[in-house]
Amino acid sequence: MNRKQKKTLMRIIAALILLLAAAAVDIIAGPARYIRLVIYLVPYIVIGYDILIKAFKGIINGQVFDENFLMAVATVGAMALGEYREGSAVMLFYQIGELFQSIAVGRSRKNIAALMDIRPDCAYVETEGGVEECDPDEVEVGSIIVVKPGEKIPIDGVITEGNSALNTAALTGESLPVDVFEGDSVSSGSINMTGLLRIKTTKPFGESTVSKILELVENSGERKSRSENFISKFARYYTPAVCISALMLGVGVPLIRLALNMQAGLGMWIMRALTFLVISCPCALVISIPLSFFAAIGGAGSEGILIKGSNFIETLSKTKYVVFDKTGTMTKGVFEVVGIHHSKLEDRKLLEIAALAEKNSNHPIARCIVKAAQCELDDSRISDIKEISGEGIRAVIDGKEIYIGNDKLMARAKVSHKDCSSVGSVVHVAIDGEYMGHIVVADVLKKDAAAAVSALKNTGILQTVMLTGDGEAAAEAAAKELNIDKLYSRLMPEDKVKKVEELLDDKRAGSAVAFVGDGINDAPVLTRADIGIAMGALGSDAAIEAADVVLMDDNPLKISKAIRIAKKCMKIVYENIVFAIGVKLICLILGALGIANMWLAIFADVGVMVIAVLNAIRMLRREKSVYVE
Amino acid sequence: MKKTYAIEVDCANCANKMEAAAKNTEGVKDASVNFMALKMKVEFDEGADEKTVMKNVLKACRKVEPDCEIEF
Numbered sequence: 267m268n269r270k271q272k273k274t275l276m277r278i279i280a281a282l283i284l285l286l287a288a289a290a291v292d293i294i295a296g297p298a299r300y301i302r303l304v305i306y307l308v309p310y311i312v313i314g315y316d317i318l319i320k321a322f323k324g325i326i327n328g329q330v331f332d333e334n335f336l337m338a339v340a341t342v343g344a345m346a347l348g349e350y351r352e353g354s355a356v357m358l359f360y361q362i363g364e365l366f367q368s369i370a371v372g373r374s375r376k377n378i379a380a381l382m383d384i385r386p387d388c389a390y391v392e393t394e395g396g397v398e399e400c401d402p403d404e405v406e407v408g409s410i411i412v413v414k415p416g417e418k419i420p421i422d423g424v425i426t427e428g429n430s431a432l433n434t435a436a437l438t439g440e441s442l443p444v445d446v447f448e449g450d451s452v453s454s455g456s457i458n459m460t461g462l463l464r465i466k467t468t469k470p471f472g473e474s475t476v477s478k479i480l481e482l483v484e485n486s487g488e489r490k491s492r493s494e495n496f497i498s499k500f501a502r503y504y505t506p507a508v509c510i511s512a513l514m515l516g517v518g519v520p521l522i523r524l525a526l527n528m529q530a531g532l533g534m535w536i537m538r539a540l541t542f543l544v545i546s547c548p549c550a551l552v553i554s555i556p557l558s559f560f561a562a563i564g565g566a567g568s569e570g571i572l573i574k575g576s577n578f579i580e581t582l583s584k585t586k587y588v589v590f591d592k593t594g595t596m597t598k599g600v601f602e603v604v605g606i607h608h609s610k611l612e613d614r615k616l617l618e619i620a621a622l623a624e625k626n627s628n629h630p631i632a633r634c635i636v637k638a639a640q641c642e643l644d645d646s647r648i649s650d651i652k653e654i655s656g657e658g659i660r661a662v663i664d665g666k667e668i669y670i671g672n673d674k675l676m677a678r679a680k681v682s683h684k685d686c687s688s689v690g691s692v693v694h695v696a697i698d699g700e701y702m703g704h705i706v707v708a709d710v711l712k713k714d715a716a717a718a719v720s721a722l723k724n725t726g727i728l729q730t731v732m733l734t735g736d737g738e739a740a741a742e743a744a745a746k747e748l749n750i751d752k753l754y755s756r757l758m759p760e761d762k763v764k765k766v767e768e769l770l771d772d773k774r775a776g777s778a779v780a781f782v783g784d785g786i787n788d789a790p791v792l793t794r795a796d797i798g799i800a801m802g803a804l805g806s807d808a809a810i811e812a813a814d815v816v817l818m819d820d821n822p823l824k825i826s827k828a829i830r831i832a833k834k835c836m837k838i839v840y841e842n843i844v845f846a847i848g849v850k851l852i853c854l855i856l857g858a859l860g861i862a863n864m865w866l867a868i869f870a871d872v873g874v875m876v877i878a879v880l881n882a883i884r885m886l887r888r889e890k891s892v893y894v895e
Numbered sequence: 896m897k898k899t900y901a902i903e904v905d906c907a908n909c910a911n912k913m914e915a916a917a918k919n920t921e922g923v924k925d926a927s928v929n930f931m932a933l934k935m936k937v938e939f940d941e942g943a944d945e946k947t948v949m950k951n952v953l954k955a956c957r958k959v960e961p962d963c964e965i966e967f
Contacts, residue, residue: 320961327958333908368905375933485936498911553907556930 267369274365281313281358289351299348306350314341314357333547336505340543344864347533347540352864356544363872367553370879384436384455384476386420392464402471413463422454422474423465430461437475438570438819455479478810479818482572486563489575493839497555501548508546508854512539515858534860541857544867550846554878555839561885562835570818571828578814581797582832586777587769588727588825591762591791592734592744594784595801596715596822601630601691601707603638608684609703614641616703620695622648623661623670631691631707632659654678658693669696676701689743711744718822719748725826725833728777731769733762762791770796782825784809799825835885842878849874897938898945902928903964913963916955922948935965 267275288305291297297305314337321338329335337360344353389402392410402420405411410426413419419432431443434456443459446452452465453475471477516539520530559576566573573579593599606613621639624632625648636643650662657678658671669679670693676683681696683704690708694701712718719730731752734741741755754765769779781788781795784802789812792798800813802820810816817824853870856862862870904910910930917926917935922943928935939948949967956963 323961329912329959332912333906364905501908501911548908552911556907560929560932 268372271365271368271372274361274368277313278358278361278365281309281354281361284309284312285351285354285358288354292351302350303345306354307345310341310345310354310357313354313361314338317357317360318342332505336509336543336547340540343536343540343543347537349537349864356864356868359868359872363868363875366872366876367879370876370883371553371557373883384418385480386418386454386476389420389471390414402474405467405471407467407470409467411465411467413458413465415458415460415462417458419452419454419456419458419463419465420474420476421465421467421471422469423452423467425450425452425463426466427464428461430463431459433457433459434819436568437479440570440819440821479567479572482574482810482816486573486575489577491559491576491580493580493836493843494555494559494576497548497551497843501552504548505546508542511854511858512542512546515539515542537864538857538860541862541864541867542854544864545850545853545857545862545870547871550850550871550875550878551843553875554842554846554882557879558835558838558842558882558885561882562831565886566828566831569824569827569831571824571831572816572818573828573832574814574816578797579832579835581778582780582815582829583836584776584778585780585797585829585832586726586728587731587773587779588722588729589731589733589766589769589779589781589791589795590750590822591781591783591788592732592736592741593709594820595782596718596732596744596748597709597711599709599784601634602710603634603705604690604708604710605688605706607686607688607704607706608701610700611702616695617705618643619663619668619697620670620693620705622663623651623659623668626651627653627659631693634707635693635705666698670694689740708740711747712820712822714821714823716748718825719750721823721826722829725829727826727829728774731765733757733765735759759787759790762788763794766791766795770794780825780829782822784820799828801825838881838885842881845881846874846878896945897936900935900937900949901966902933902935904928904930904933904960905962909960909963912959913956916959917952920948920952920955923952926952 288309291305292302317334317337320334324332324335337357341353341357344356386402389400389405390397390412391400391405392412397412405421411421411423415430425446425448427448429445429447431445432452433443434453435441436457437453437455451468455476516536519535520532524530559579562579563573563576573582590596603617606616609616617635617639618641621636621641622643624635625643647664648661652660654660654671654675657675658669661668669675669681672692672694673683676694676696679696679699681699681701683694683701686692686704686706688706690706693705693707695703695705722730729751731754732741732745732750733754735757736755738755741753745753757765766779766781773779778796780797780799781791782799782801783792784800789808792800792809792812797815798813799815799817800809801817801822801824815828817828850870853862853866857867902913904913907930910928913935914926914928917923917928917937922940923937924940925938926935937949937952939945949965953965956965
């Protein structure tokens with residue numbers, strides 16, 4: 267509790283004791299009317315003086331119809347009618363509710379701040395005179411910073427010395443540590459876990475990952491959702507409407523009764539009108555709706571899902587069609603050895619020979635074979651390497667003549683080869699004129715890609731579509747393995763926009779189309795879809811700019827997670843809207859009929875608000891990760 | 896020019912009112928209040944003096960919410 271809250275708490279306790287004492291005197295002694303007024307007025311002033319002052323200031327500044335005004339009118343009215351006890355008690359309960367709300371909001375604010383606690387306090391810069399502590403903002407690009415184990419990396423850079431394991435959970439939500447070595451780029455916001463690192467900064471703090479993420483989260487409040495706009499509009503009309511009804515109830519009804527020659531019953535009708543005023547405050551909605559969205563954005567952020575505004579939560583929750591880009595989104599975007607077939611040697615041996623021959627080539631396929639071989643490649647074993655463009659390599663290794671490459675190269679070497687039925691690029695290997703087998707290299711699907719698609723189906727996605735520039739065979743194989751509904755292959759980048767537009771035209775009314783890409787070359791599609799999701803976008807400015815949702819790591823399972831968070835948030839928002847408006851309407855009707863008294867009115871105001879806030883806070887609880895049934 | 900300020904305000908409705916008040920202040924092109932982050936973002940008109948404009952913004956906000964605070 268802060269000082270203000272503590273002060274309010276003291277006042278509440280004091281007022282409560284005074285009120286109980288007053289009630290005791292009132293019941294036991296039954297004093298005269300003016301003494302009753304005085305003994306109830308004491309707790310009333312203690313607890314309500316600030317409200318009365320605010321209400322007065324509000325009227326001077328033309329701010330009628332705010333909650334202070336409503337409470338002041340309702341309680342002063344009750345006092346004037348001789349309902350001293352109710353008048354005091356209403357003010358007391360109102361303050362208790364306000365205090366509770368203030369504490370709840372403060373706590374959730376702290377929770378969210380903790381989730382997004384990635385801002386580094388300082389950077390240690392290496393200078394000639396030793397290590398100096400610096401504000402991260404003041405560190406120049408190209409400086410060497412020192413990060414000890416347990417500290418946050420303050421600025422993006424490249425490791426110049428040392429190796430360590432990094433905890434990137436705050437950035438990506440992934441709790442598995444990442445090993446980093448000299449020469450690796452590191453993102454600010456990750457926590458150095460094991461070793462001392464010297465890092466050469468490559469960006470100013472303001473453009474580093476941490477700043478970008480924080481900026482995104484802070485700006486997310488600017489894009490308000492339709493529900494939020496609905497609530498502010500609702501509040502604008504609702505409060506005056508209730509006030510006018512109260513006036514009609516308090517003055518209009520008695521006048522009509524007089525006109526009809528009945529007893530006016532002015533006191534009773536004014537009491538009902540005052541009850542109306544107490545119920546009328548729209549606080550429950552006004553506070554809980556933005557709170558839900560803010561909590562959702564904060565909670566998603568801690569999972570490595572950045573949502574750029576609450577309007578996108580709304581659209582995301584309506585997503586029924588998900589369009590994927592293939593390369594880099596569902597596949598790793600890099601070649602890997604996926605099989606070795608018909609080998610007459612040990613697989614490992616064949617790979618080693620291929621790797622030796624390909625060692626000095628920069629072709630992506632060559633690089634991946636070298637990587638897959640995972641062994642010491644001794645230069646002295648190789649001699650006479652010749653690269654035959656578009657075909658492969660001829661080399662002499664351990665004194666034997668090696669041909670390694672595609673069909674054309676095998677024809678050139680006059681070696682008969684075996685065709686391969688798997689999808690991917692086939693690298694044949696021939697040693698001294700004899701066919702030794704082939705290595706299949708392909709862009710492999712991500713580990714969780716298939717699970718991601720089925721998780722989407724479980725979250726109610728109607729159709730999944732994959733767009734790719736690849737040929738039919740490779741695309742179809744991938745689509746089949748992933749269980750994708752629709753596939754379009756051999757697309758140029760501009761065709762992808764067209765396909766998404768077709769889908770936008772055909773979609774079911776009220777639903778949304780999401781496009782998921784890796785941010786490279788697909789910025790136009792990201793912008794065109796209802797929701798653009800960029801993945802693995804850490805560091806890609808174009809993608810962060812164009813997308814509405816940014817997944818910080820490249821795990822496709824996060825797509826369904828983002829949709830589920832959005833759905834949960836919208837559910838809570840609708841629950842609160844229906845609950846708060848519902849309870850208030852019922853209480854208003856009961857109040858008009860004279861069934862609901864001041865006490866129920868207090869519940870309709872304060873109680874509903876507290877329940878709505880508690881419901882909104884549920885958004886902060888991390889859900890268990892159940893991806894596949 | 897865009898600047899962000901830390902603010903102090905108790906209720907969400909008051910934050911909405913502060914936002915509206917700030918928007919209507921002279922020299923302010925656009926303003927938005929993030930109640931949960933307790934931040935006010937102000938975009939100034941070209942050539943406007945930040946200090947004077949913010950003084951007026953605070954004055955306008957105090958009118959709608961007497962005990963609010965803006966740090967500038």
